[in-house]
Amino acid sequence: MRRVEEFVMEEAALPSAPGEAEHPALALANSAVALPGGHTADLLSSPARAEQWLARRELAPADAGLAEVCATQLRSLREQVRSLLASRAAGLPALPAAVKAINDAMTRVPTASLLLWDERTGPYRAAPHPTTAIVEHALAVIAADTADLLTSSDAARLTACASPPCNRFLLKHGRRQWCSTRCGDRARAARAYARRTATD
Numbered sequence: 219m220r221r222v223e224e225f226v227m228e229e230a231a232l233p234s235a236p237g238e239a240e241h242p243a244l245a246l247a248n249s250a251v252a253l254p255g256g257h258t259a260d261l262l263s264s265p266a267r268a269e270q271w272l273a274r275r276e277l278a279p280a281d282a283g284l285a286e287v288c289a290t291q292l293r294s295l296r297e298q299v300r301s302l303l304a305s306r307a308a309g310l311p312a313l314p315a316a317v318k319a320i321n322d323a324m325t326r327v328p329t330a331s332l333l334l335w336d337e338r339t340g341p342y343r344a345a346p347h348p349t350t351a352i353v354e355h356a357l358a359v360i361a362a363d364t365a366d367l368l369t370s371s372d373a374a375r376l377t378a379c380a381s382p383p384c385n386r387f388l389l390k391h392g393r394r395q396w397c398s399t400r401c402g403d404r405a406r407a408a409r410a411y412a413r414r415t416a417t418d
């Protein structure tokens with residue numbers, strides 16, 4: 219028998235929402251998907267998953283060796299990005315803490331690469347905590363993209379998927395309000411059902 223978690227992860231294997239390919243910020247915001255039945259599939263639920271997610275977007279090497287604390291940092295940036303995207307899509311003021319989190323991630327200087335001296339081969343430079351440097355770099359790239367997305371002309375097309383319980387964001391093309399065909403079909407079926415029960 220398959221574990222519930224595996225089933226939920228398969229269900230979450232939706233195609234990327236429009237805009238995710240151009241904007242890692244949108245991809246991060248959409249990395250915990252609410253599914254029908256009250257399930258949530260979190261693509262960053264473990265260090266291994268977070269590493270896979272970053273590697274797939276070329277934000278980190280495949281063998282970065284992420285720790286739980288790194289996955290936690292990504293998940294926490296995700297909450298701030300989601301809050302800002304939701305504010306922008308609804309035309310509401312942003313939470314100051316979310317703006318600060320983006321600026322902090324963007325401007326935090328990655329750990330300096332130190333001078334080291336090998337007895338045989340001589341001087342070289344290396345980061346004291348390579349994994350921290352990798353994660354901070356990825357967070358900075360995503361934070362910068364968040365700022366770009368919110369201030370670019372794309373921002374006018376930013377919207378939340380209109381098919382409950384889906385919680386993904388997308389960049390609208392034309393009148394399409396759904397992140398995927400699956401969400402569109404579900405919304406249409408719900409509308410048809412509402413019409414039928416109203417006329418009965």
Ligand SMILES: [Zn+2]
Nearest residue numbers: 379384397401
């Ligand atoms: Zn959706």
